[in-house]
Amino acid sequence: MAVRSTPAELVEAARAGDRRATARLLTALENQTADAAAIAGLVKGGDAQIIGITGSPGVGKSTLVSALIGAWREAGLRVAVLAVDPSSPFTGGAILGDRVRMADHALDAGVYIRSVATRGHLGGLAATTGAAVRLLEGLGFDVVIVETVGVGQAEVEIASLADTTLLLLAPGMGDGIQAVKAGVVEIADVYVVNKADRPGADGAVRDLRAMMSLVRREPGEWRQPICTTVASEAKGVDDLVAAIAKHHDWLAGADRLADKRRRRAAAEIRARVDAALRERYRVSEDLAEAVADGETDVASAVRRVLGDTG
Amino acid sequence: MAVRSTPAELVEAARAGDRRATARLLTALENQTADAAAIAGLVKGGDAQIIGITGSPGVGKSTLVSALIGAWREAGLRVAVLAVDPSSPFTGGAILGDRVRMADHALDAGVYIRSVATRGHLGGLAATTGAAVRLLEGLGFDVVIVETVGVGQAEVEIASLADTTLLLLAPGMGDGIQAVKAGVVEIADVYVVNKADRPGADGAVRDLRAMMSLVRREPGEWRQPICTTVASEAKGVDDLVAAIAKHHDWLAGADRLADKRRRRAAAEIRARVDAALRERYRVSEDLAEAVADGETDVASAVRRVLGDTG
Numbered sequence: 001m002a003v004r005s006t007p008a009e010l011v012e013a014a015r016a017g018d019r020r021a022t023a024r025l026l027t028a029l030e031n032q033t034a035d036a037a038a039i040a041g042l043v044k045g046g047d048a049q050i051i052g053i054t055g056s057p058g059v060g061k062s063t064l065v066s067a068l069i070g071a072w073r074e075a076g077l078r079v080a081v082l083a084v085d086p087s088s089p090f091t092g093g094a095i096l097g098d099r100v101r102m103a104d105h106a107l108d109a110g111v112y113i114r115s116v117a118t119r120g121h122l123g124g125l126a127a128t129t130g131a132a133v134r135l136l137e138g139l140g141f142d143v144v145i146v147e148t149v150g151v152g153q154a155e156v157e158i159a160s161l162a163d164t165t166l167l168l169l170a171p172g173m174g175d176g177i178q179a180v181k182a183g184v185v186e187i188a189d190v191y192v193v194n195k196a197d198r199p200g201a202d203g204a205v206r207d208l209r210a211m212m213s214l215v216r217r218e219p220g221e222w223r224q225p226i227c228t229t230v231a232s233e234a235k236g237v238d239d240l241v242a243a244i245a246k247h248h249d250w251l252a253g254a255d256r257l258a259d260k261r262r263r264r265a266a267a268e269i270r271a272r273v274d275a276a277l278r279e280r281y282r283v284s285e286d287l288a289e290a291v292a293d294g295e296t297d298v299a300s301a302v303r304r305v306l307g308d309t310g
Numbered sequence: 311m312a313v314r315s316t317p318a319e320l321v322e323a324a325r326a327g328d329r330r331a332t333a334r335l336l337t338a339l340e341n342q343t344a345d346a347a348a349i350a351g352l353v354k355g356g357d358a359q360i361i362g363i364t365g366s367p368g369v370g371k372s373t374l375v376s377a378l379i380g381a382w383r384e385a386g387l388r389v390a391v392l393a394v395d396p397s398s399p400f401t402g403g404a405i406l407g408d409r410v411r412m413a414d415h416a417l418d419a420g421v422y423i424r425s426v427a428t429r430g431h432l433g434g435l436a437a438t439t440g441a442a443v444r445l446l447e448g449l450g451f452d453v454v455i456v457e458t459v460g461v462g463q464a465e466v467e468i469a470s471l472a473d474t475t476l477l478l479l480a481p482g483m484g485d486g487i488q489a490v491k492a493g494v495v496e497i498a499d500v501y502v503v504n505k506a507d508r509p510g511a512d513g514a515v516r517d518l519r520a521m522m523s524l525v526r527r528e529p530g531e532w533r534q535p536i537c538t539t540v541a542s543e544a545k546g547v548d549d550l551v552a553a554i555a556k557h558h559d560w561l562a563g564a565d566r567l568a569d570k571r572r573r574r575a576a577a578e579i580r581a582r583v584d585a586a587l588r589e590r591y592r593v594s595e596d597l598a599e600a601v602a603d604g605e606t607d608v609a610s611a612v613r614r615v616l617g618d619t620g
Contacts, residue, residue: 037607044604056366131608138604258602265608266598270588272612277587278580288576292568294354294448297347298441298575302582 007038014139017109022139026114029131040131043138048080049248050133050264052162053147059170060194064231065147069105071234071241077142080112082129084148112141127275129161130268159187160267163260164247166240168192169208171200189224189247192240196228222250281305317348324449327419332449336424339441350441353448358390359558360443360574362472363457369480370504374541375457379415381544381551387452390422392439394458422451437585439471440578469497470577473570474557476550478502479518481510499534499557502550506538532560591615 005013005021007028013021025043028035051068053061065081072079105111116129129146136144148158159165167188193204208226217223225243229236251257283305290296296304315323315331317338323331335353338345361378363371375391382389415421426439439456446454458468469475477498503514518536527533535553539546561567593615600606606614 032609037609040607041604134602261602262595262598265601265611266593266595268608269593269598269601269611269615272608273591273593273615274584274588276612276616277591278584281583281587283576283579283583285572285576288572288579291575291579292444292571294351297350298578298582299342299347301575301579302586305579305583306586 007035007042011039011042011139019109019112022112022136023114025135025139026132029135036131039135043135046134046137046140048133048137048141048144049244050137050161050163050260051143051145051244052158052165053145053168054158054165054188055168055170055192059168060231061147061168064168064192064194064229064237065145066105067229067231067234067237068145068241069111071237072143073105073108073110075241078110078112078140079143079145080136080141081114081145081147082132082136083113083115084129084146112136127268127271130264130271133161133264161264163251163257164189164244166190166192166244168194169204170195171198171204189222190240190243191224191226193226193228194231196236197230201228220254222247317345317352321349321352321449329419329422332422332446333424335445335449336442339445346441349445353445356444356447356450358443358447358451358454359554360447360471360473360570361453361455361554362468362475363455363478364468364475364498365478365480365502369478370541371457371478374478374502374504374539374547375455376415377539377541377544377547378455378551379421381547382453383415383418383420385551388420388422388450389453389455390446390451391424391455391457392442392446393423393425394439394456422446437578437581440574440581443471443574471574473561473567474499474554476500476502476554478504479514480505481508481514499532500550500553501534501536503536503538504541506546507540511538530564532557 005024007025010021010025014025025039028039053065055061062083065083069079069081105113114132116132133144133146146158146161165188167190169191171193191208193201193208195201205226205228212224212226225246227236227240227243229240231237251260283301287296287301287304291298291301315334317335320331320335324335335349338349363375365371372393375393379389379391415423424442426442443454443456456468456471475498477500479501481503501518503511503518505511515536515538522534522536535556537546537550537553539550541547561570593611597606597611597614601608601611
């Protein structure tokens, strides 16, 4: 039988590097247990850099994350990673990808890695990771990495979550142009062309530069650097770490860090409010059928669900 | 000065193949103008197949769509395409991709193609395309294709919108495994390995087969076929069309088409209700700041927004 620890005991253990304690605290927050409010109160504050890493499948996100962890650990920083896998709509759970490289850090108490499922449509990234990011920050991690799979919604959300968002591309996947198409380029703070030893890397960098030259910027605005890496050999990682630090300094100088923190909280509240409202305002099968059959139009159906008489 | 047409006149013109009339009707629905209810009432019914096409950037979705249009046009069917581009969070508008191949059908009155922006987070695919799909169906189109860019949220949504969802993969992009990771494979009804003349195509098909063998299926359940195409040369397209028809027959036989139609309507109402609720229940900056500073926990903040005293 497991000994029941108080929130305060768990927080103390987690601060000292006990991963199981960290995991239990995160689980308590995720499940909104009775202890959640007490935990949130205990881990106020902290001063972590929140780094978002995004990009298409196959560009090497996990490998780069592992290399970044290595660099930050060498600098004596504690690093936490939230790896967000979209949950399967059928199994309800996260299908974990290959995290073999993460095993490099398995025995390092200064590293904490957790896979997070985004359960269903509702809430999404903000609801599932907002509280976790704040907890990890409060536990004394210096860097919290949020890694997302895929291109789309999650990328827009990650930009609202992270202080610094990295967009990872790889040559030969037509990613340069496609990233623009998806509107993802505009949300990144740092571009990374990974697998830079492969043919087409120069072209990808060129494409990115060409696209960026089209964006008009005010004086004092951040100009996204383009870093090239071979993550599997840790090449270019020091330059990337420097670019991230530079962005962080720019944010701090422009007094934007508090703003980012507030936006993270707002996104989290929003996501949870939306989930609660969905429970309250339900769409009946009969109403859906009436719209499908053309007996009612959508606007009337919406008014009925909202309880409006208009 | 444009002559003002009545909804009935526009519907009549659109049914006769007038694209400008179709565009004006779609715009009226998108903007929820005063005519929207009248239009919805005029175009009840219809019997279109709704085909969702999804896949990572670069796999050749637009090219395949163009080839499918050609095949269905040869069979005498009227085909409409809604090409969904995630909108840029900064420009607010859709950044249109290369639709050059679509120009093949520019002069064919039996084909209607429209790019749709998904505006912001709210509503998403269902809100923006639900009414459009129903309108196009009511105007007499036999096939309505909904093409989405990217992997993620949109793919889960498209499965709830479409009768038949195609997942497009291409060899050499690590897509096989990555698609599983993203939980996308499970939502597809037909897999298509495009660019099948390239190295790695056999491997992609093999990977898909291996993955599918892991899924347990009840007797009578649909078994997803794997089609191979070279869309740029229209190779394999006839077999793909046959596979889509087979899935449609299976749906009809299992009495699932009405169910799909009702779900589409439900998703659309849901999306619009959510958007209205977001306007009503706002999250203030002060509240977000209180959570960010640890003065309030998220659960209390959520209760305050909802107006709950609990």
